[in-house]
Amino acid sequence: MPRRLFFLGLDSLPPRVLYEGLDGGAFQYLRGLVREGARWVMRTCHPPITVPAWMVMFTGKTPGELGVYGFRHRRPGEFGYYIVNSGYIKAPTIWDEASRRGLRVGVYGVPPTYPPRPLHGFMVTDFTTPGPEKPYTFPPWLRRELEALTGPTIFDIVYRSEDKDRVARDLLRMLDNHLRQVEYLATRKKWDAFFYVEISVDRAHHAFWRYFDPEHPRYEEHPRYSRVIPEVYRRIDEWLERLHPRLPKDTVLVVASDHGIKAMRGAFTINQWLAEQGYLKLRVDPSSLKPGTDLGEDMVDWQGTIAWAWGGYYSRVFVNLKGREKHGVVEPRYYEETLEMLRRDLESIRGPRGEEWANKAYRPSELYPEVNGDPPDLMLYLDDLNWRPAGTLGWPANYLEENDRGPDDAVHDWHGVYAVYDPEGTLERGERGVMPIEYIKAHLEQLIFSKEEG
Amino acid sequence: MAGDKVEVRISRDLYEKAREFIEETGGFKSVDELVEFLLQEVLSGEEEAGLTQEDEEKVKERLRSLGYL
Numbered sequence: 001m002p003r004r005l006f007f008l009g010l011d012s013l014p015p016r017v018l019y020e021g022l023d024g025g026a027f028q029y030l031r032g033l034v035r036e037g038a039r040w041v042m043r044t045c046h047p048p049i050t051v052p053a054w055m056v057m058f059t060g061k062t063p064g065e066l067g068v069y070g071f072r073h074r075r076p077g078e079f080g081y082y083i084v085n086s087g088y089i090k091a092p093t094i095w096d097e098a099s100r101r102g103l104r105v106g107v108y109g110v111p112p113t114y115p116p117r118p119l120h121g122f123m124v125t126d127f128t129t130p131g132p133e134k135p136y137t138f139p140p141w142l143r144r145e146l147e148a149l150t151g152p153t154i155f156d157i158v159y160r161s162e163d164k165d166r167v168a169r170d171l172l173r174m175l176d177n178h179l180r181q182v183e184y185l186a187t188r189k190k191w192d193a194f195f196y197v198e199i200s201v202d203r204a205h206h207a208f209w210r211y212f213d214p215e216h217p218r219y220e221e222h223p224r225y226s227r228v229i230p231e232v233y234r235r236i237d238e239w240l241e242r243l244h245p246r247l248p249k250d251t252v253l254v255v256a257s258d259h260g261i262k263a264m265r266g267a268f269t270i271n272q273w274l275a276e277q278g279y280l281k282l283r284v285d286p287s288s289l290k291p292g293t294d295l296g297e298d299m300v301d302w303q304g305t306i307a308w309a310w311g312g313y314y315s316r317v318f319v320n321l322k323g324r325e326k327h328g329v330v331e332p333r334y335y336e337e338t339l340e341m342l343r344r345d346l347e348s349i350r351g352p353r354g355e356e357w358a359n360k361a362y363r364p365s366e367l368y369p370e371v372n373g374d375p376p377d378l379m380l381y382l383d384d385l386n387w388r389p390a391g392t393l394g395w396p397a398n399y400l401e402e403n404d405r406g407p408d409d410a411v412h413d414w415h416g417v418y419a420v421y422d423p424e425g426t427l428e429r430g431e432r433g434v435m436p437i438e439y440i441k442a443h444l445e446q447l448i449f450s451k452e453e454g
Numbered sequence: 455m456a457g458d459k460v461e462v463r464i465s466r467d468l469y470e471k472a473r474e475f476i477e478e479t480g481g482f483k484s485v486d487e488l489v490e491f492l493l494q495e496v497l498s499g500e501e502e503a504g505l506t507q508e509d510e511e512k513v514k515e516r517l518r519s520l521g522y523l
Contacts, residue, residue, distance in 0.1 A: 050522075051522075071522045072517070081523075083505075083510055083513050083514055083517065085505055085513075127516075128513055130508075130512040140492070141492065141495075144479075144482055145480060145481035148479075149480070156516060156520070158519050206521070312521075403521060405518065405521040406519070
């Protein structure tokens with residue numbers, strides 16, 4: 001018989017919270033399991049973002065091999081973008097492999113799994129699902145069963161809002177919705193391996209981190225908002241304490257995150273900077289634009305443009321390459337030289353007081369063994385992720401204290417968690433070092449399949 | 455006319471299995487509802503087609519408001 005495995009994915013949970021006690025005392029039960037188990041600092045992928053990170057973990061392939069560099073991608077020669085969904089994940093996941101071996105699997109909330117694909121077991125898709133009226137489960141009738149239990153499935157919340165009380169209410173409602181559904185599935189359905197990713201943790205971090213982390217530069221103790229993150233943790237912890245004894249006795253319990261989280265220092269307007277440096281030529285006067293205006297294709301004077309960029313947790317920079325882009329001007333023979341010049345200039349960007357930043361600009365081929373899909377020309381991290389690149393225009397200065405997309409307190413970080421509690425004690429306990437995210441699939445497979453083979 | 459119902463004949467064995475299924479799962483009120491739901495799922499072909507343009511726009515809007523884009 002294979003080992004049963006229950007995987008609890010807490011999106012964006014950093015080691016400081018689970019291993020170093022920055023949890024407001026909320027993870028009582030979970031920390032007990034972690035103490036009894038083996039734990040690693042999980043080192044995430046480039047880029048450290050939910051999509052592709054969970055799929056890197058569950059396929060064992062790097063983003064380059066998957067051809068997934070974030071949620072959105074740009075086909076060569078086009079200005080607009082497309083969004084990835086489950087159909088873009090071509091490598092087999094751990095649940096595909098387990099299904100193939102005849103094991104029953106449960107998958108809940110793993111991004112991106114919409115549209116759901118058949119597997120030997122059941123699946124409920126993630127926050128990239130367009131809406132609860134869509135066929136978001138496999139088998140299809142599972143949706144009706146869950147809705148009879150909890151009402152409509154809640155896929156996400158809008159957290160970039162000034163109305164933080166509403167954000168907190170919506171967040172806890174979504175979390176409870178998921179916890180009830182997963183408890184039902186875990187206790188009523190047959191499974192050998194169950195993979196559950198909870199996105200509420202990430203949403204709580206982004207909306208309330210500055211009320212929670214005393215190291216945040218804009219830290220503020222607040223009678224209600226400072227309690228939201230610990231409340232999210234506490235609800236998960238108490239739920240797990242109730243659920244755990246109801247799972248089969250030999251179940252291996254795994255807790256992991258896809259990336260860490262840390263305070264956002266501010267946002268930097270990358271396209272405004274490219275325009276100032278002469279890389280991007282605009283047809284419009286940026287000072288006449290409303291702050292937060294997206295860069296539109298018709299705003300660009302393509303004949304005078306060398307490069308433009310996307311914002312997000314990292315910046316993707318595109319060269320206006322002749323033969324590839326619609327109005328390309330950079331001759332292919334100058335491509336290498338242009339990239340190196342751009343890299344040098346991007347890495348020299350300094351902070352608002354002229355302080356040095358730890359910027360890194362990578363070419364995808366430097367990061368991955370294979371580069372598939374539609375990669376950018378350069379992948380840029382500003383000040384080791386502390387500053388968020390903002391792609392929008394119309395800002396009076398290049399340094400913004402807040403995010404250009406609305407209130408947000410946090411950025412992603414390189415380190416997450418990976419902890420395994422084996423009730424049969426087959427694993428060496430304690431701190432086990434660093435686990436690269438793309439090795440986790442093989443590690444989980446060893447746990448699940450070892451007894452089957454033995 | 456939309457909303458009109460017609461009768462469909464299925465084997466008694468299958469009908470009994472379907473009744474047991476809806477009792478166990480609680481997602482459907484009747485066998486009629488289950489049959490209608492399943493036929494709709496099969497015939498809509500949405501899972502095969504992936505995301506419609508409208509779906510993709512919805513997702514883009516959400517990702518934008520979440521700050522991923």
